[in-house]
Amino acid sequence: MKFLVDSMLGKLARFLRIFGYDTLYANDLVDFFKMDPVPDEKLLAFAKKTNRFVITKDYPFYKSFTENTIYLRGEGVYNYLNQLKETLRLNFKFNIQNARCSICNSKMKKVKEKSDIKHLVLRETFNQYNDFYQCLNLQCKKVYWKGSHIDDIENRLGSNSIQD
Ligand SMILES: [Zn+2]
Known part of the structure; x- marks a missing residue:
């Protein structure tokens, strides 16, 4: 869809x-x-x-x-x-296989060597997380990580949150 x-x-x-x-x-x-x-x-x-x-x-x-x-x-x-x-009936579960860059709508890939993106994120972020993802669009290359932000979104969209 x-x-x-x-x-x-x-x-x-x-x-x-x-x-x-x-x-x-x-x-x-x-x-x-x-x-x-x-x-x-x-x-x-x-x-x-x-x-x-x-x-x-x-x-x-x-x-x-x-x-x-x-x-x-x-x-x-x-x-x-x-x-x-x-x-x-949309499903809001983060899955890197499907996820798209929030900026440019391109697909992402998992970053193989964490050190490759060290210069692109804050040091605290780099130290705190191990799994990073990157936009495949070479003009964009934005870096993502499944930190508290995505978890929070998923929790807020949990099965009890549907209200009319
Ligand atoms: Zn992008």
Whole structure:
């Protein structure tokens, strides 16, 4: 399942990528379309062409194109993730085989030699963790680690957290 996330939902786009969902963010398409903001019709056509659900908080947008568009209510990224979990049965478990870079949506690889990324993370982080992952996009190469941050996200999205 692939997504195109409307503007205002950048944090949601980053979370979906971490959990392995191929996700484009509307604001990242500004250069591609050379229009800012990218008009709704363009976004929708792009989503259809690339087989993506559109996720939006914009009710008029949703009303005009209900097909393959998901409308999110309220505020807050955990609330949004829970709505998606509910509606689309998404699974939010971190798995490096699927995980994507939160910045650029590329796949990641496990870092074989920890020393290779020493210059890219804080010393405390380097000392505290042993497993690091890196974005495969050579223009990006962002480094990740499964520290308390991902654990915290998983806990907050545990089975008891679905609320209407
Ligand atoms: Zn990246």
